[in-house]
Amino acid sequence: MTKKYKLDYESPIGVIEIIGTNEAISSILFSEKDKKENFLQAETPPVLTECYNQFDEYFKGDRHEFTFPYQFEGTDFQKTVWGALIEIPYAETGSYKDIAVSIGNEKAIRAVGSANGKNKLSIVIPCHRVIGSNGKLTGYAGGLWRKEWLLQHERSSNKGHK
Known part of the structure; x- marks a missing residue:
């Protein structure tokens, strides 16, 4: 072991x-x-x-992506969702529906939400960047106040990097 x-x-x-x-x-x-x-x-x-x-x-505010080795531990579907989360650019957001569409399963919005909630690599696999289709913050295992803080941190430290 x-x-x-x-x-x-x-x-x-x-x-x-x-x-x-x-x-x-x-x-x-x-x-x-x-x-x-x-x-x-x-x-x-x-x-x-x-x-x-x-x-x-x-x-x-000096790093916008992570390069250390990490491993996903989950189902194939969860790994697919987590792979899609990595594609959401720093300081930007996407919806559960956006992720479902990007993995070719438009009707899997709830399953995407469930997989998002099982992410064990917080911040690195940026589940904090996923929001509701209405633009509102939705659940985050670390607490909505942390999700809001992370999004604000990324937006403020991204100025001048575009």
Whole structure:
């Protein structure tokens, strides 16, 4: 069995728990911890250190995409949806219907929403960029206030990068 490592990143909107192996990141989720418990250490695998550093750059507004290795853990349909989420450009949004159409299954709007909610790679697989067809913010596992913050952060740090 492959050893998993945990690392906490203290973001402006709460602690993010990063889980991965020596090869790839498998989970990036908001935690309800008050402060980080698993610190960056000398024995932290390089892939977790790289993820941590890229989050630093993202939250400073200097990074618009992530390049560290990660792995999806889900059904084929979920992986297809998550692949489509990656295509939503930084600081922009798309609807559940847009995603359903982009994967060639226009009637799968609810299934897309369900897959979106099972994404374990928050921010990297940008489920926060998915909004309702009416332009309103809809569910986000990390909380709607975080979704709103992330979208505003991307819009404000994207000025001058177009």
